[in-house]
Amino acid sequence: MDKTIKIQVRRYLPEKQPDPFWQEYEVPLEPKWGVLDALIYIKDHLDGSLSYRWSCHMGVCGSCGMMVNGEPALTCATFLEEYQPGPIRIEPLANFKVLRDLIIDTDDFMGKLKSVKPWLITDEKRDITDGENRQTPAELKAFKQYTLCINCMLCYSACPVVGLNEDFVGPAAIALAQRYNYDNRDSGNAARHDTLLAHGGAFDCTLIGECSRACPKHVDPTGAIQRYKADGAMEYWKRLIWPKAATAPKNDGIVKQID
Amino acid sequence: MSSSRNNDPFWWSFFGAGGVFSSFFIPIHVLLLGIALPLAWWTVEPETLLELVRHPLARIYLFMLISLTLFHAAHRIRFTLHDLLLAKQIDTPAAYLCYTGAIVGTVVTLVTVWTL
């Protein structure tokens, strides 16, 4: 081994000991190795008991998010060389319940995503013979940025409001709601307003902006939330002053039938 | 999530309106009254100024400018307290304190611009 770098991992093995502890490993400092490669090296050569999630190794699946030196990062897209001379401290994503080592519980996040009804909601009856539901490039552009989210949860780790307020639906869920709200094939805004206008919705955001800084896909959840606040405030006043003018709720779309 | 009605969109509306209003107009006031006047780039008789602000439209303008800016500040201070002190419990008392301040300020402003 020529050059090496030290990796300190926060371990948590609930069946062995109740509290998390730190463990240090030394791995080769290979050029072009990501932090994830170091973890794979540890598991293959040094300590098979280490647990972590990953899948694509190319920044698209969103499963390898961890805290690297205190910052949320995709470990497959974060390179060892940038952290010379080390050591590099790796922890599970902040603001989440830890199940084991670097593996966090994603149930709460999944529930929050679902609470904004992220699917096309429409009353329009369409038949297979109607063909594709076409969109112009401009109609696609209206929401395309929000489709780029890979559900990596880095924004939840970066957001201090998520840390303080477990009810907050969070950045990615609001960006995902906007992905459908701005889709011209969708008319489910009213159903999403019910979640986003309520306690725990978009107005719990205090506009810190850390989510957009952390996001590896440039989804800009901060921008999505701010745009929602303007739309949501309009809806709030409509519901207050002239309820008839408020967006009428539509059925919840196909997914509900499958449910 | 709690089922009681969330009033944050209400306060946010004033925060948003105040933000737009004050970021647009306050710099003009600072430039004219805070810089240009003391440096004598521009001179105006106090009586002329008083006459100007007594115009009904000027009264409405001043009222909106001051009141909305107060609501903007109230909302921002409330959220800053929440974020700085890292405490969710502070939010309700902070909200009462900040918004009451803005409401009192609004009443004082109303009386002041009315009786100018």
Ligand code: SF4
């Ligand atoms: S918005 Fe960005 S940081 Fe948040 S989950 Fe999606 S890709 Fe990850």
Ligand code: FES
């Ligand atoms: S392993 Fe898929 S994003 Fe890193």
